[in-house]
Amino acid sequence: MTCKPDCMRFGAFIAPYHSLAENPTLILERDMQLVELMDRLGYDEAWIGEHHSAGFESIASPELFIAMAAERTRHIRLGTGVSSLTYHHPLILADRVVQLDHQTRGRIMFGAGPGQLPSDAAMLGIDPAKQRDMMVAALETILDLFDGKVVNRDEGWFRVIDGRLQVLPYQRPRMEVAVACAVTPNGPMTAGRLGASMLSVAASSGAGFAALPDHWRICEEAAREAGRTVHRDSWRIVAPVHVAETREQALKDVSHGIMDSVVDYLRKLGMEKALPSIAGLETGEQAAKAWADNTWATFGTLTYGTPDDVAERIEQMLDQSGGFGTFLFLAHNAADWEATRKSYDLFAQYVMPRFQDRDRRTQSVDWAAARAGELIGAMGKATEQAIEKHKDRLHQS
Template sequence: MTLSALRFGAFISPFHPLGRSPTLAMARDLDLVRHLDDLGFDDVWIGEHYSGGWSIISAPEMFLAAAASQTKRIGLGTGVVSLPYHHPFQVASRIAQLDHLSRGRAILGLGAGVSKADAQMLGIDPETRWRRMDEGIDAVKRLLSGEEPVSVSTDWFSLDRAELQLLPLQANIEIAVASNYSENSMRLAGRHGLSLLALGGFLPGGPKVDLEQRWRIAKESAAQHSTNVSRDGLSIVLPVHLAETRDQAFQDVRTGAESWLFDYFHDTLGAPVRQSTPPGREVEELVDQGGAIIGTPEDCITAIKTLYNQSGGFGRFLTVVLDWTTQAKQWESFNLMAEEVVPHFSPSSLDSLRRGQLRAAPGTNS
């Protein structure tokens, strides 16, 4: 695994400020997925939420099925399906169908569910979610493999010689576990040999986390259960906004980012935002603490390289899509990333163009 093989995508939770049309917000999300496909990004991930007001998609597979019909090559991931809320047979069946609709582009992201309000409405004890994740992952993996009928009996689901009548188009569909760098998610990824979506880096007011130490937990769990985890399957998930100048980038997002910090993280989730941070400096503090990348393409290149070296390496970088600014400026940020950031992490074409320039320069021996 090297920086030259780094993949790039987007993570659309989605976050949409209250007071805006949810119908148009979902349409804009779909427009963005088409744009990302045109720009050549590797994959896009869509979340599942039932409360909180800001995140309005409750069935990511339905959204991704619509996206599949309007895109050509981009990978389509659930980011994530809250597995403890669903029967594993239905989770496996739906991702298999999406894989066929997308011609082999589906990715299954799974999470334990982070919202207590969601769990409460469904009558689920939040304390059971990690056990449910473990049991559910095992069933989903066995069902997707199609190797034999699956019989399981737990206190929240049962399977009686169950088989998917439609297996995925891909022989080995990627399965990823969402992690806020918790030890539980790292252990589950290791136990089942799955990919990881590292979501916790952008949580305002959250503690600093040693990702290298957390990765060791995943590796130790994998060794204990005779599975394997690879840093190629580790995705780092962070908000990014780029502009031609650093001042312009901050100006673009300041109002929207402050709304997200206070109206969503503080008022909705109860997370601490303003502690010792001077008023008006919250966005700068978020960037300084590594919770977002805001600046120029050069700033983004430097930040990703630093994060890669500090973390020990990862295989995918996902930009969290947030309504911090206008659609035009959001799209321009992704344009700058595609044109000026991504090529620096797949440099072969850039290197050959530089060699071509040198070869043609006056006085150069051919």
């Protein structure tokens, strides 16, 4: 049975991915403009990534980006998507996030993960095999600090002695906290045990899609064992999509920059052996079709097409997962800026309403249509009566 939310929310997961040929100053501005556009179009949230190497994912500090984005938007909620907890002392990171919570008047969300890029970990001398355990320890510490507790903890890689926040979160009891989940059960277990939301970043990948029902079951069981509750409406699903007025136009759009923004990145990371479908690609159209037919690691599987095509994909993910609360674009930047703007616009115009109480308007027009004869007849009769009344007044005068 699928549990569909009464009013699904929508947003974007902005890693982001950009061609190495682009101006690094201008791509930051374009990411900012995307968040501004989403705010105007009525999207609910944007999650901003943290990366420190490999060049393509060019935002190093989601907190800095969010601070500026908050000044340029009015409604959209802004999340760290995600803060790599193993790269920071938990007390300092908690303090920064709380400051953002106050600066944004409660529009901040805190997404947590271990750190995705092995090249980031290598520069910091971190063993990737230890990152998940390190993240859990850091997150436990941060949540205690958010809750106003005094923390004493020694994990070797960080120590906290009588640690406490000098200011508590603006949102009470605290801002929403989400844990990044990919394919393994670690993320769902941590989210459930700590009562956090799940942020399923690989939900459209083959393994990630298959794991969705198990992930919710694991999360619920872990929450129950810890005496906590979790809710499907706080579960977020990420997938790469692109919308255009026709499938042909959508294919043309994503063919434009997919080789530079996605394929080149995967190849430079040495992924050709793990992802045979990226080998031998020579054109953007070949790449777009290959991505739509295959899973490309945590990039998932691309859906391009009309609003109907993308809505159908969301329905599939709802059915597979059993229900979730928020659908997030993976901001892939395979299309150029104008086509990307059009995609987000079309999605807001024609996809969002299908999952946001569209039945109410349909029921209203159906009710009016069923009574059309009666209502139009009554209106015609009222018009005739008004004319006759006016004639009577003329005769009396």
